[in-house]
Amino acid sequence: MKRDPEASRAATVGHAAGARRADSSVDSFGLPAPITDIITRTVRSTRLWRGERAEVARELASHFAEGLAAGRSERDLIDSFGDAGETARLIRRAVKRRRPLVWRAAARTAKGAVVATLAVVALFVVYAIRFSMGDPSVTRNFTAELNARHAHVPASERAWPVYVRAVPAFTRESQEVRGEWPGVRPGDEAWDATVGWLTANAGALAIIRDAASRPTLGLDVSNAHDPAYVAAKAEANGEPYELTEREENPTLITILLPQLGEFRQFAVALVQDASVAAHEGDGGRVAANMAAVSGLARHAAEQPFLISSLVAIAITQMQCEHLMRLLADHGDAFSDAHLRELAHLLGSPRTEDALRIDFSAEIAYFEDFVQRAYTDDGRGGGRLTPEGFRFLSTLESIFAPDAVGVQHDVLADTVVGPLAAIVMGDRREITDMHARLMGEAQAIASQPLWRMDTARFDALADGLSSTPLRTARYLPVSWIIPVAPRSHAASQVAIGTRDAALVAIALELHRRRHGEYPAALGDLVPVFLPAVPPDRFDGNPLRYALRDGRPLLYSIGVDGIDDAGVPPKKGPRGAGQWRSAPELAASLATRMGRDRHIGDWVFLPVFEPTEE
């Protein structure tokens, strides 16, 4: 048998001590060198433990010694010994069986583990190859579909290009003046600077009013800002603004909604200007500004994104709260015509629409993710693709910025990607789960606040992360699913505020016609109010009473208890903040929570702004 000199040297070095013990066992028999050599080679080839080799060497030496003593020749004994390698193999196998049970069990387990690991690795390699070959098929351009909704509106009739012209007025430097808006009132330290800015920028406000009066925003959403807006922002900030390349079919999650931030500051400026106008007795400007604010809310809500709805809701709520304040502080500034105009504005279907939560873009977000992340078997199924795996990181950076992200390199995409595909739900599974959740979200959004039952939605949403495996399985679903109960509650609270503002206008009109406030809200119907609006927290008519001849108008608030119009210690707004039952219980367990939530949501009389 040919021997590999390298292997032999390695074996010699590695088992030098064992070899020495085996050699000494053989040496004591005084055998001829050829026999000693064959014993040594055989024993070394067994690769047994040191003691085992010495034992085997001694027994073989004893055997040869017996043979020689019996008169057999050295050659005869060597020939009858057979092949050293084969003998070593048989001896090794037999001797290992004598080893302790624990060792044999461990060896067998290790062997099984190696086999199992190799099998798993082999399967994984097959899966990884299949994963790497996955290709999503992008069939829909959601951005184009959104923009197609106003494609028929000529550029000259669109509001967005007009709004953009007002952007340069809102400079970074002016933020200090605008910091406390829209709550700056006569006598405040910031009043003079406020009036100065509003006077100096009356042109910009006029532009906003003009834009807000247009029927359509007409903003083509994209992953990039339009050049006119970029130039306007550069002018406002005094520094270049990033201009990115416009993609033909951008990922919906990456599209920009620059109007929302601008509308917030436009609305704040208009409401603050309305406050100045009311102080100056200019009810016409107040009404014009309020109409423009409603236009901003309507334009904000034009895109079906949840964030768009929430901005529209926030703008409207601010508008109504400040309108009630202006009526209380400067009621005489408003003519009857102004009041009717404001009532029609707030009660119009357009305002109603702007206060409605829209989940359709949230669904589109998810469908866009699925079409870009999964293969499509044409029957609703499909598996995660390498592109989808990389897309997850984009989602993660948006929805879970604090999470430890995967660095995308060849190793991560080759190893972690297939693992993600194994752990994560397939196309059908996550699509079904998303559809179930959105169904529950829509069910919530169809109910008034006092009937809102979030239990099914919450249970389903909580179930997405009930175990680490489910968390991984439904990761994109939990990222993209909207906070439906809170969003709908925000909408309902804004509607409640709007209703209160309508009642406040009706009360003022009644006072002017009859010289006093009505004894009951029903007296306002139908001349001044189409119907008594419900209390958003229990569905009963909004609470009303006369105190010293002045109206007290309130809702029982989030705690569900009529406190006879006494607001929480921290002011009435906290009572108008919806909380789920567990959240409310937790909040009421703390002093701060009780100060904030126990009491009524009082609209009239108008309370001073609080530290909230």
Place this chain on the structure above:
Amino acid sequence: MRLERELMRGAGPVAVLRLLSVRPMYGYELIDTLASRTEGVLAMGQSTLYPLLYNLEAKGLIQAEWREGEAARPRKYYSLTGAGKRRLETDSKQWAALARAMTALGVIGPEAEGVGA
């Protein structure tokens, strides 16, 4: 005549157990005895015998013991354990049954003399 490997695999262990049931023996002695007592039929080399002995030892059927001073050189003697005796008893019965069956079939015995002739 030497046995085929498969037959040796079956016959070898019981033959060794049988020899060791008489008295303890060492390796060379076993090889020598098997060859001489069976006229070479069960002759086996070291590469067969020692693994066989280690297997029987691993199964607890035999036990080994080095003896020094009894002869000119140390010898490793193997003897039967209790389990080895019981196994030999069982195996012997099976071999007897097998021999009877083979005889009945004419594989062994007078009738077999002409087989293959």
